[in-house]
Amino acid sequence: MNNITPWWSSESYWKKMAIWVTAFMFIVLIGLTIDTIPQITAGSERVPAYSVINKHIGYEFNDERNIQVPVIGAEDPLFGKVLSEEEAEALVSHGKKITQGRNCMGCHTLLGNGSYFAPDLTKAWLDPGWSSEPERENLMIEFLMDPIANARSFGSDRMMPNLDISRDEAKAVIAFLKWMSSIDTNGFPYNFTVIDKES
Amino acid sequence: MNINHLNGGQKLAVKYYIVAMVLFGAQILFGLLSGMQYLYPKLLFGILDFNVTRTVHINAMIVWMLYGFIGSVYWLLEEESETEVVGLKLGTLGFWVLTSAVTVVVLVFLLVQGGPGDDFTRWFINEGREYIEAPRWADIGIVVCMLIFFYNVSATFMKGKWSGISGVLTLDLVALAGIYIAGMFYTPNISMDQYWWWWVIHLWVEATWEVLVGCLMAWGLMKVLKVDRKIVTTWLYIEVALMFGSGILGLGHHYFWIGTPEYWLTIGGFFSALEPVPLVAMVVHAVYDSGVRHMKGNNNPALAWLIAHAFGNFFGAGVWGFMHTLPQINLYTHGTQWSASHGHLAFFGAYATIIIAMIYIAVPYIRGQEGIGSNLPDGGWKWKWALGLLNMGVVGMTIALLISGYEQSFIERAVGGSTWLGYFTAQIHPWFVQGMEWRMIFGVMTAAGIVLLLWDLLTIGKEPASNQKLQTKSS
Numbered sequence: 203m204n205n206i207t208p209w210w211s212s213e214s215y216w217k218k219m220a221i222w223v224t225a226f227m228f229i230v231l232i233g234l235t236i237d238t239i240p241q242i243t244a245g246s247e248r249v250p251a252y253s254v255i256n257k258h259i260g261y262e263f264n265d266e267r268n269i270q271v272p273v274i275g276a277e278d279p280l281f282g283k284v285l286s287e288e289e290a291e292a293l294v295s296h297g298k299k300i301t302q303g304r305n306c307m308g309c310h311t312l313l314g315n316g317s318y319f320a321p322d323l324t325k326a327w328l329d330p331g332w333s334s335e336p337e338r339e340n341l342m343i344e345f346l347m348d349p350i351a352n353a354r355s356f357g358s359d360r361m362m363p364n365l366d367i368s369r370d371e372a373k374a375v376i377a378f379l380k381w382m383s384s385i386d387t388n389g390f391p392y393n394f395t396v397i398d399k400e401s
Numbered sequence: 402m403n404i405n406h407l408n409g410g411q412k413l414a415v416k417y418y419i420v421a422m423v424l425f426g427a428q429i430l431f432g433l434l435s436g437m438q439y440l441y442p443k444l445l446f447g448i449l450d451f452n453v454t455r456t457v458h459i460n461a462m463i464v465w466m467l468y469g470f471i472g473s474v475y476w477l478l479e480e481e482s483e484t485e486v487v488g489l490k491l492g493t494l495g496f497w498v499l500t501s502a503v504t505v506v507v508l509v510f511l512l513v514q515g516g517p518g519d520d521f522t523r524w525f526i527n528e529g530r531e532y533i534e535a536p537r538w539a540d541i542g543i544v545v546c547m548l549i550f551f552y553n554v555s556a557t558f559m560k561g562k563w564s565g566i567s568g569v570l571t572l573d574l575v576a577l578a579g580i581y582i583a584g585m586f587y588t589p590n591i592s593m594d595q596y597w598w599w600w601v602i603h604l605w606v607e608a609t610w611e612v613l614v615g616c617l618m619a620w621g622l623m624k625v626l627k628v629d630r631k632i633v634t635t636w637l638y639i640e641v642a643l644m645f646g647s648g649i650l651g652l653g654h655h656y657f658w659i660g661t662p663e664y665w666l667t668i669g670g671f672f673s674a675l676e677p678v679p680l681v682a683m684v685v686h687a688v689y690d691s692g693v694r695h696m697k698g699n700n701n702p703a704l705a706w707l708i709a710h711a712f713g714n715f716f717g718a719g720v721w722g723f724m725h726t727l728p729q730i731n732l733y734t735h736g737t738q739w740s741a742s743h744g745h746l747a748f749f750g751a752y753a754t755i756i757i758a759m760i761y762i763a764v765p766y767i768r769g770q771e772g773i774g775s776n777l778p779d780g781g782w783k784w785k786w787a788l789g790l791l792n793m794g795v796v797g798m799t800i801a802l803l804i805s806g807y808e809q810s811f812i813e814r815a816v817g818g819s820t821w822l823g824y825f826t827a828q829i830h831p832w833f834v835q836g837m838e839w840r841m842i843f844g845v846m847t848a849a850g851i852v853l854l855l856w857d858l859l860t861i862g863k864e865p866a867s868n869q870k871l872q873t874k875s876s
Contacts, residue, residue, distance in 0.1 A: 213565070213631060216638035220569075223642045227649040234650075234668070235596075242592040242660050249592045249660045295589035300518030302529030308452025313595055313659045314736035316531050318809075319439070319451045321824040322736055324658075331821040356825030360442040363450045371518060382591055388666065390658035391819030392732050 244291075248386040252290040255280045255380045261328050261396050269389025280377055281339060290377070297378025304365045312382070314390060320362065325394055327376070327383035331356075334401040339376065346372035404767060410478040410486040410557075415767065416496050417472030418760050420503075422855055424465035425753070427507075429848050431458040436844050439837045453514050456527075456534050457507065462748060463532060464503055469756030470613055471550055474570065476763055477620050478554060482561030488553050495549035502542040506535050523587065530594070532602055533584050540585050547578040565634035569641055570616045577609040592660030599655040606748075607676065607718070608648040614710070614755045615640045618683065621707050621755070624762055625698040628690045636686045643679035651676045657728045658735055666728040673726040677719030687711035699772030700765065702784040702861075706758035709792060713750020721746050721799070733814040738806035738836070746799040749791075760858060768862040778864045783857035790850030797843030805836030 209215055245251040250272075258275035279285070285293065301307070307316035310323050321329075331354060332338040345352045347369060349362035367375065404412055434454040438444050445454070478486055486492065509526055516522030523529075524537045535543070551574050558567045584601035588594050619633035653669025687708060691698075698704040721743040725734040734740070761784075765772050775781065809827045817823020827833055 211635065213635045213638065216635055216642060217565070220638045220641035220645070224645040224649070227645055231649050231652065234653075234665075238596065238656075238661055238665075239593075241662050242590070242596060244590045244593075248662065249590065252589070291589060296518050298518075298589050298591065299520075299523065299587075303518045303522035303527065304515045305452045305456060305527050305529045305534065307529055307531045308456050308534075309450075311736040312591060315595060315598075315655075315659070316736070317452070317455050318736065318738055318741060319455070321821040322819060325819075326821075329821050354821065356822055356829075358442070358825050358829045360825075360828070361446070363447050365515065374518065378589075385592055385660040387658045387660060388663055390732060390735065392814065393816075393818040395818045395820050 250274060250381070250384045251287060252294045252381055253285060253287045254384045255290055255294065255377050256284050259327065259380065259384045261325060261383070261394060267389070270392070270394060271386055271389070272384045274384060280380055281373060290381075293374050293377040294381045296371075297374035297376070300367070300371050300375050301378060304367070309362075313385070313387060320360070322391060323379060323382070324385075324387060325383050325391060327380045328394070328396050330395050330397045332397055334398040336401050338397060342376050342379075343369060343372045346375055402767070406769065407766065408479045408485070409489045410475040411763070411766070413486075413489065413492055413496060414472040414476035414763065416493075417468045417475065418763065420500055421465045421468035421472060421756065422760075422858065424461045424468065424503075426851060426855065428458055428461035428465060429844075429851050431455075431461065433841075433844055433848060434458075436837070436841045440834075440841060449511070450514075453510060457510055459532060460510070460534060461507070466610075466748070466752045466756065469752070469759070470610070470617075473617050473756065473759040474550075474554060476759065477617075478557055481564060481567050481620065482557045484557060484561030486553055487556035487560055488549075491549050492553045495546045498542065499546040502539050502546075506539050509536070510534070520587075530584070530598055533598070537585065540581070544578065544581060544585075547574075547581070551575070551578060564630070565637060566616050566619050569612065569637055573609050573612045573616070577605065577613065580604045580609065595659045596656070596661065599652060603652045603655055604649070606751075607651060607722075608645060610752065611644050611648065611679070611714075611718070612641055614714070614752060615644065615683070617755050617759055618687070618707065618710065621703065621758055621762060622687065622690055625700050625704050625707065626690055626694050627698075628694075632690070633686075636682070640679045640682055640686075643675075643682060647672050647675035647678060654726045654728075654731065657731055670727045674723060676726075677715065677723050680715040680719040684711045684715045699774070700762060701773055701775060701781065702788070702857075703758045703761035703773070705784075705788055706754050706761060709788065710750070710754035710758060713746065713754050713792075715750075717743070717746030717748070717750030717799070721803075733810040734806065737809040737814065738802045738833075739810065740806075742799050742802035742806050745795060745802060749795040753791075757854065764858060765862050770862045773862060777861070781861075783853055784861060787850050787854035787857055790846055790853060792850075794843045794845075794847030794850050797846065798840045801836045801839035801843060803836075805833045805840075808832040808836065 240246060242249050254274055256277060256279045258278035260273040260275055261270050262273045264271045309317050309320040311318065312323050314322060314324060332341050345354060346367045348364065350364055353361045355361055404415055431454045434445070434449065435451060435458050438451045438454065513526050516526040526536055527534050528536055554574060555571050558571060580601055583597045615637055619637045622628045622633055623630060650668055651673035653665045654673040656665035656669055688711065691704065691708060696704065725731055725739050725743065761773065808830055812830055813819060813823045813827035817826055
């Protein structure tokens with residue numbers, strides 16, 4: 203037996219490997235990030251501009267991609283009011299700040315990330331639980347403003363606590379949810395049933 | 402507690418360890434409350450709602466683990482660098498600043514809980530982003546304290562001597578601190594938000610934290626088993642290469658469903674499937690070295706926890722992560738109790754275990770003993786039972802949550818199409834509820850393990866070992 207360490211198990215070889223592999227992977231990640239950022243900037247194909255809340259949003263099966271994808275349709279302004287791009291961004295941003303300030307992620311998931319104590323909110327705007335499209339906006343406002351009186355527990359004992367959400371705050375949250383439902387999430391959630399168009 | 406015989410870094414480490422263990426207790430207390438709220442949703446409803454108890458549960462965990470890591474590094478700093486800690490006074494100040502900040506953040510989480518949708522709330526109450534809920538002022542405080550910590554570590558090694566372990570450790574701390582900044586901004590765009598948020602969460606827990614515990618493992622094996630430095634250093638480099646080689650692009654498994662392009666499905670799936678490989682290397686390394694030395698070390702509890710770390714990291718982070726990391730499966734498991742199952746075993750197996758091992762390495766020094774052998778006056782029942790209860794408790798919770806997760810994937814996701822009705826249909830299904838009940842039982846077991854662990858850490862080695870007693874008697 204010789205006592206010479208072969209190159210493939212030597213300290214210096216693995217030291218170099220550790221440095222090179224780390225550097226290489228990090229550079230690849232930076233490159234992919236540079237490619238991804240424009241594709242997830244609001245106003246891109248995958249992540250629509252905030253003014254998408256002025257439009258009808260559907261979620262339909264796409265034969266080519268073999269998944270459901272958001273479909274942006276005709277004019278369908280939220281709460282009947284067409285907003286400019288700046289106004290829409292301000293409203294969605296206010297809505298998102300409310301979801302952060304009330305720690306919604308402490309119970310819900312958004313884009314599937316967060317906690318698992320309450321339903322996922324990714325496509326909450328499109329959920330069939332809101333009865334039908336004409337009734338949806340009012341039901342959502344009422345629920346957010348008083349989630350105990352208007353509890354949507356679906357046979358469970360779980361209820362959303364009253365988070366003192368005002369009417370204006372509820373509208374902002376709904377704008378954020380409507381905008382989020384337009385994001386192309388590669389088919390997540392799968393096999394989703396969309397709210398009825400007519401009451 | 403008399404700790405005047407310890408070196409400066411070790412004295413500071415003891416402070417960090419004490420807070421870490423207090424927060425570990427808090428984590429479990431709030432974990433028990435969260436678990437109970439699944440079974441009894443009216444519990445503390447409107448007082449401490451689930452979003453509060455769960456936020457404290459996961460934040461206490463992140464912070465106690467950081468305290469454990471920082472404490473461990475201060476513990477080994479003077480020995481590894483062969484010189485006194487540079488800027489120790491500043492380091493001690495950093496400890497008090499950080500601890501005060503953590504106390505204020507927790508009190509605000511509990512008492513104020515939330516606020517209006519404005520910038521004040523994000524800056525001073527709650528940022529509302531999972532794991533990094535701490536308001537922005539605290540983020541800045543954390544970064545400042547991390548910089549002080551980094552200054553202590555790098556300046557000490559520069560003044561003293563460098564080694565493979567200290568080199569990897571110092572570079573890893575740069576990455577660890579730098580990545581945290583990626584989460585410190587606001588955007589209304591949730592896709593962009595989560596893109597950078599995962600840089601913090603993933604690149605911490607699946608990359609930089611893993612390398613940090615690789616350093617601790619290397620040092621721990623040298624300390625407990627007297628493994629040759631050359632061997633542990635070579636293994637450490639292998640682990641770094643494999644860890645960053647798979648883990649950096651493994652980040653892609655969080656980019657399947659957040660609006661990011663489809664190529665992440667392939668990249669994320671491929672590289673995250675490789676993520677268990679370095680963890681296998683760690684198991685081989687730890688088991689081989691222990692076997693060669695016939696499991697004979699100078700510190701039995703520490704060795705047991707190091708082995709628990711090797712297996713816990715492999716199963717919790719590696720196997721449980723791999724089980725649902727491929728996009729074809731993740732489509733159904735993403736955001737279900739699968740993630741909770743993986744989270745429980747991974748954080749415990751990869752991080753809690755090694756910090757406990759490091760604290761056990763410190764304990765005999767603190768009490769002025771040589772080590773912890775098999776000749777403890779009480780036979781060491783406390784540390785053995787704590788080890789058993791904690792590991793069985795967490796494994797039990799993991800399996801229980803996995804069963805609920807399977808049920809949720811089938812009934813809510815595959816069949817129910819992830820609507821709110823689908824969600825609740827799965828939540829009230831007896832299979833799901835049973836999983837939650839079993840999780841609670843094993844949660845109580847884990848809590849009992851912690852009580853015993855804390856009791857043991859406070860008392861072990863205070864009485865002289867039994868053979869010394871006998872020797873005294875016979876002489």
